[in-house]
Structure formats: C-alpha cells, structure tokens
Amino acid sequence: MKKLLQFVLLDAGLRCKDPGARVNEITSLLPADIRPDEETGIVCFYLRPEMTKGDYERIIPVHSHLVEQKFFDYVDKRAKAGLPLFYEPGRAEGGDRNVDKP
Known part of the structure; x- marks a missing residue:
C-alpha cells in the first residue's frame, strides 16, 4: 500500500501540474472530491x-493514466476508511507515526 500511495501522489501531482494545480491543493483532496462532472460524466478532481x-x-479531469493504474480503487478504499486521499490524519500534528494504515 505504501508504494501505491507514493506512486499515486507522484502521478497525481504530475497529472495535475499541467492544468496548474498546486501540491497543497492535491494533497488536501478528500475521496468526495473525486467525482463525475454533471454535464460530461468525465471523472474530475474538484478543488x-x-x-x-x-x-x-476548480475542476481538473482525472488523467486516463490514473484510471489505468486503478486510482478509483484507491479512492474507494480511502472513502470506506473515512480518510483523506493523501495523508494520514493520525500522523499529523505530532500524532502516532505507527498508526495502522488501511
């Protein structure tokens, strides 16, 4: 899971760089921020x-490469665990660095 998270972070960052998304915008995403556009049905990052x-x-389409890498499976796992996409709340603010990960 750790390697997948590292890959997703890197890849998401690279895929969002061209439209101008900032690192803090991407790392602040919640699973609910990834959803289809109402008009087109294209799945997007909603900043x-x-x-x-x-x-x-701001709305940024999810790159097809992320879809191929099963990004939505990762989003579903984080949603079911009630966690943000790209950070572990238990590790923030000096929390336990040995928290169990989903």
Whole structure:
C-alpha cells in the first residue's frame, strides 16, 4: 500500500501540474472530491474553494493514466476508511507515526 500511495501522489501531482494545480491543493483532496462532472460524466478532481488560492472551485479531469493504474480503487478504499486521499490524519500534528494504515 505504501508504494501505491507514493506512486499515486507522484502521478497525481504530475497529472495535475499541467492544468496548474498546486501540491497543497492535491494533497488536501478528500475521496468526495473525486467525482463525475454533471454535464460530461468525465471523472474530475474538484478543488474546493477553501483549497484554492483564488477561493473558487476548480475542476481538473482525472488523467486516463490514473484510471489505468486503478486510482478509483484507491479512492474507494480511502472513502470506506473515512480518510483523506493523501495523508494520514493520525500522523499529523505530532500524532502516532505507527498508526495502522488501511
């Protein structure tokens, strides 16, 4: 799981770099922020207003390479565990660095 997380972080960062997403925007994503666009059905990253520098929602399509790498399986696992996509809350703020990971 650790290697998958490292890969997903790197790949998501690279895939979002071209549209201009910032690292903090990507690492702040929650599973609910990954969903299909209502008009097109294309699955996108929804960057919430509080995450963006301009305080407005930004929408970035999920790159097909992430789909091929089973990114949505990872999103589902994090959602079922009630965890953000790219960080472990138990490790934040000086928490236990040996927390169990999903």
